[in-house]
Each structure stands twice: as C-alpha cells, then as structure tokens.
Amino acid sequence: MPSMQSLDVQMRSATTTATPQVRIAGEPVAKLIDISKCIGCKACQVACMQWNDLRDDIGTTVGVYDNPIDLTDQSWTVMRFAEVTAPDGPMAGQLEWLIRKDGCMHCEDPGCLKACPAPGAIVKYANGIVDFISENCIGCGYCIAGCPFNIPRISKKDNKAYKCSLCSDRVAVGMAPACVKTCPTGALQFGSKTDMVARGEKRVRDLNERGYQKAGLYNPAGVGGTHVMYVLQHADQPGLYNNLPTDPTISPWVGLWKGIAKPLMALTLGIAALGAFFHYVTRGPKEVDESVAAVDADGREVTRHDREV
Amino acid sequence: MAIVMRSGEIRRYDANERLNHWAVALLFILLAASGLAFFHPAFWFLSALLGGGNWARILHPFLGVLMFVLFVIMAMRYWTDNKIQPYDREWSKRLPDFIENRDHDLPAIDKYNIGQKWVFWITVITMGLMIISGIVIWRPYFADAFAIDAIRIAAVVHAISAFILILAIIVHIYAGVFWVAGALRAMTRGTVSHNWARHHHPLWYRRMRGGRNVEQPPQNL
Numbered sequence: 001m002p003s004m005q006s007l008d009v010q011m012r013s014a015t016t017t018a019t020p021q022v023r024i025a026g027e028p029v030a031k032l033i034d035i036s037k038c039i040g041c042k043a044c045q046v047a048c049m050q051w052n053d054l055r056d057d058i059g060t061t062v063g064v065y066d067n068p069i070d071l072t073d074q075s076w077t078v079m080r081f082a083e084v085t086a087p088d089g090p091m092a093g094q095l096e097w098l099i100r101k102d103g104c105m106h107c108e109d110p111g112c113l114k115a116c117p118a119p120g121a122i123v124k125y126a127n128g129i130v131d132f133i134s135e136n137c138i139g140c141g142y143c144i145a146g147c148p149f150n151i152p153r154i155s156k157k158d159n160k161a162y163k164c165s166l167c168s169d170r171v172a173v174g175m176a177p178a179c180v181k182t183c184p185t186g187a188l189q190f191g192s193k194t195d196m197v198a199r200g201e202k203r204v205r206d207l208n209e210r211g212y213q214k215a216g217l218y219n220p221a222g223v224g225g226t227h228v229m230y231v232l233q234h235a236d237q238p239g240l241y242n243n244l245p246t247d248p249t250i251s252p253w254v255g256l257w258k259g260i261a262k263p264l265m266a267l268t269l270g271i272a273a274l275g276a277f278f279h280y281v282t283r284g285p286k287e288v289d290e291s292v293a294a295v296d297a298d299g300r301e302v303t304r305h306d307r308e309v
Numbered sequence: 310m311a312i313v314m315r316s317g318e319i320r321r322y323d324a325n326e327r328l329n330h331w332a333v334a335l336l337f338i339l340l341a342a343s344g345l346a347f348f349h350p351a352f353w354f355l356s357a358l359l360g361g362g363n364w365a366r367i368l369h370p371f372l373g374v375l376m377f378v379l380f381v382i383m384a385m386r387y388w389t390d391n392k393i394q395p396y397d398r399e400w401s402k403r404l405p406d407f408i409e410n411r412d413h414d415l416p417a418i419d420k421y422n423i424g425q426k427w428v429f430w431i432t433v434i435t436m437g438l439m440i441i442s443g444i445v446i447w448r449p450y451f452a453d454a455f456a457i458d459a460i461r462i463a464a465v466v467h468a469i470s471a472f473i474l475i476l477a478i479i480v481h482i483y484a485g486v487f488w489v490a491g492a493l494r495a496m497t498r499g500t501v502s503h504n505w506a507r508h509h510h511p512l513w514y515r516r517m518r519g520g521r522n523v524e525q526p527p528q529n530l
Contacts, residue, residue: 014350117347118362138362140347141448145461159363159449253461257468265472266349272476276483283410285490286509294503295518 008126013116037187044179051178073155108224115146222249318500
C-alpha cells in the first residue's frame with residue numbers, strides 16, 4: 001500500500017530522524033476479533049480479496065476447512081479451524097470448534113519494522129496501523145524474521161512482502177476495514193483501541209457468566225499490545241487456537257541483531273577507521289631506509305652493523 | 310657496487326596471486342557496502358553503489374558466493390605461510406613497539422607477522438561462517454527451507470561475522486596501503502625491495518634469496 005499521506009507516521013523503518021507527525025493525530029484504532037462469535041463463513045477473506053484486489057491461486061483440498069491453507073501474498077487473512085476438546089466451560093470435554101481469523105496483529109512494537117533495513121518500507125501510523133509500503137520494499141525478508149506471528153509473505157511475482165494493511169486506505173478516510181464491514185455475526189468490530197478494549201472486556205465478562213471461566217482478551221503485552229485483539233474463550237491456552245503464541249515477543253536474536261549490535265557495531269567500525277587515520281598522522285608510516293644497499297656486489301647481506309657505521 | 314643490487318627486487322606475489330587477491334578485494338568492497346546498507350540506516354546510501362536497495366539485495370548473495378570461492382583459492386595459497394610459529398610468540402610481545410614504529414631488533418619472522426596471520430585466520434573463520442549463515446537467509450531461494458529461528462540466528466551470525474571481518478580488513482587495508490611503506494607494491498606490482506624484505510620478513514628474505522625469486526634490474530635502461 002502506498003504511504004497514506006493523510007495519516008501521521010509514528011515509526012518508519014531504517015529511519016533515524018523525525019517522522020511526519022504534525023497533524024492532530026487521531027486516536028489509536030483497533031480491530032476486535034471475537035472468536036466466540038465467529039462462524040467461519042470466510043466472508044472476511046472474500047471482502048479482503050475484493051477491497052485489496054487480490055486473487056489467490058486455486059489450491060488443493062487437503063481435508064480441512066482452512067482455505068487457503070496458509071497466508072500468502074494474495075491472502076492477507078485466513079480462517080484457521082481448530083477442532084479441540086474443550087478444556088473448560090459449558091462445552092467441557094466435548095468437541096469445540098475454535099475458528100481464528102489469522103492475519104497481521106498490528107503490534108504496538110512491530111518486530112517487522114524493527115528488522116526492516118529499507119528506509120520507509122514499513123511504517124507505523126499514529127493510529128497504530130503497521131503498513132508495508134511496497135514500493136520501498138527490497139524483498140530481503142527481514143520482516144519475516146522480525147515478526148513474532150509468522151505473518152509477512154514475499155510474493156514470487158515481485159519479491160515484495162505483503163500482509164494485512166488493516167485497510168489503512170479505508171481507515172484514513174474514516175471507514176472500517178473491509179473484513180469488519182462484511183462480518184455477518186459481529187465477530188469483527190473496529191473502533192478506537194480504548195473502545196475495543198472496553199468492548200472486549202465486557203464480552204469477556206459475558207462469557208465468564210456463561211461458564212467460560214478462562215475467557216479473556218488477547219492483547220499481548222510482550223509486543224506492547226496489538227491493534228488487532230482476540231476475545232478467546234480459553235485465554236489461558238492461546239495455543240489451542242492453531243498455535244496462537246502465548247506470550248509473543250520479538251525474538252531475542254532479532255533484538256540483539258537490530259537492537260544493541262546495530263549502533264555499537266556501526267560506531268566501532270567508524271572508530272576503527274578513524275583510529276587508523278589518527279595512527280597515521282601521529283606515528284607515521286614504517287619506512288625502510290633505502291639509502292644503503294641490502295646486499296653488496298657479491299650478493300652478501302650488508303649487516304646492520306655495517307649500515308650504522 | 311651494491312647500487313646495482315639495490316634496485317633489484319624480490320618477488321612476493323605473482324600475477325595470478327595478485328589477480329586473485331584483487332578480485333576478492335573488489336568483491337569485498339561491494340559486499341561490505343551492500344551489507345552495511347542492510348545493517349544500519351547510516352550506511353543505506355552505500356546501497357547506491359550496487360544500483361539501489363533492490364539490486365543490492367539481489368546481487369549481494371551472488372557476489373558473496375563468488376567471493377567465497379575465490380577466497381578459498383586464496384586461502385589455500387597462504388595457508389602454510391600463516392601457520393603460527395614459535396617465533397610469533399616472541400614477536401607478539403613486541404607488538405606495542407611495532408605499533409609505535411620501534412621496529413629495531415624485532416624477532417626474525419618469515420613471510421607474515423602475527424598481525425597478518427591474525428587477519429588471515431579471522432578472514433578464514435568469518436568467511437566460513439558467512440557463507441553458511443548467508444545461505445540460510447538468502448531470499449528468495451533458500452531461506453524458506455529453514456526454520457524461522459535458524460534464520461534469526463543466521464542473521465545475527467552473519468552480522469557479527471561481517472563486523473569482525475570488516476574490522477580485520479580495516480586493519481589490513483591500513484597496514485598494507487598506508488602504514489607499512491612499500492607493502493602495497495607487493496600486491497600491485499608483485500615485488501618488494503631487498504631492504505623491505507630484510508627489514509620486515511628476515512627469515513622469508515633469506516629463504517627467497519636462497520631461491521630464484523630475486524628479479525634482476527633491467528639491463529638496458
């Protein structure tokens with residue numbers, strides 16, 4: 001998605017100077033995905049394809065409801081179906097169908113943006129949306145290493161990374177994301193992050209009253225919270241929902257690589273080059289005295305003693 | 310008269326060795342420029358050297374493989390000469406003096422001093438780590454075949470190895486081009502003076518003079 005000029009930019013990949021942020025920034029936004037209300041109709045997937053002009057290849061049925069089977073450069077959201085034995089709640093011990101709409105979580109502290117080496121290829125708007133600015137993408141795949149949720153996909157067509165933009169173009173002009181617009185059960189809701197947290201928590205209380213004692217709001221603190229949140233019936237076991245990470249964080253390897261190592265190593269290289277220059281102007285070069293022959297006419301080495309006389 | 314021999318020179322690197330070294334050196338410049346561009350935004354402008362970010366991303370791994378192959382040939386040439394010897398220990402103790410250009414009475418050494426040997430072995434090790442880690446993070450061809458944590462670790466290994474290698478090469482370039490006068494000629498024209506050889510590498514000098522590596526000055530100039 002091209003950069004939304006009407007939105008303030010809070011963070012910009014590989015950029016060390018101030019980002020454009022003179023506007024009266026709107027409130028941070030969020031999408032709330034209430035898994036307890038999802039019926040797995042995939043209307044959100046269709047709306048995503050329609051609005052973003054995406055058409056995935058026709059795949060192969062492998063015996064599960066997931067279709068397509070994984071996120072791709074063409075499928076920015078995918079319903080992941082999990083058949084589990086309910087660990088608690090009114091369905092305890094019985095088959096429970098947990099359907100999770102997978103896609104970018106729009107982290108407050110985005111690992112993709114931290115890892116990205118291309119200036120401006122990933123931005124985080126002041127409203128919290130993390131967006132890939134494809135024309136600046138160089139296709140290195142560092143965002144994939146940076147992401148704790150396994151979301152970005154590189155296109156085989158243009159070698160650029162793609163993922164859910166939270167319909168930043170729609171949000172910029174005051175509309176809800178396409179998936180939210182189309183959801184028939186109200187499982188998807190969109191608004192300010194504060195409102196969505198409040199609604200999520202209210203829904204969690206409802207679920208608690210209905211026997212889902214472990215229901216909760218998934219807004220993981222390890223990535224600073226997310227601008228896409230889940231209401232989970234079994235929030236104590238996010239892994240039930242097709243391996244949703246329990247405590248997602250940016251990998252410590254990525255933290256080392258794009259955190260402390262980055263300024264430290266760049267500085268050390270600069271100091272080394274400068275040190276060499278200063279060594280030269282203070283100690284000077286090693287020059288060999290060429291005024292005296294090393295060997296005499298007979299080919300014998302002239303000794304140091306001979307030379308010093 | 311000794312004057313005749315004074316202009317005589319000693320062969321240090323033949324044409325093939327020079328060609329090999331400079332091919333690796335030029336590839337190193339392109340790789341360091343593009344690699345640093347990916348590493349820190351302060352170096353992003355260097356990606357222009359390869360035609361911008363996308364071209365840098367496309368070319369970097371191919372150039373890396375080419376450099377590695379050429380480096381392996383080079384490393385095999387100099388492997389034996391870089392083995393650590395007993396006299397290196399004595400020489401190492403004088404390293405502070407060497408840095409201060411107090412070179413008198415340094416222990417006699419062969420073709421390379423311990424600093425050069427360190428550069429050699431650091432280069433061998435980091436090049437090895439970088440070809441392996443580089444393949445793991447190489448998109449779009451190989452990275453998909455590896456687990457995500459392998460890719461993350463490889464990225465760190467690649468960056469730290471590159472950092473150490475670039476530091477070593479900064480020392481190498483400084484010593485070879487600026488610090489040790491007369492050394493650059495060894496790699497550009499292939500020869501050094503008798504005095505240079507005797508001063509810096511006495512054991513090598515004696516070894517060379519025993520052989521046929523002394524180039525006679527042109528007779529008809």
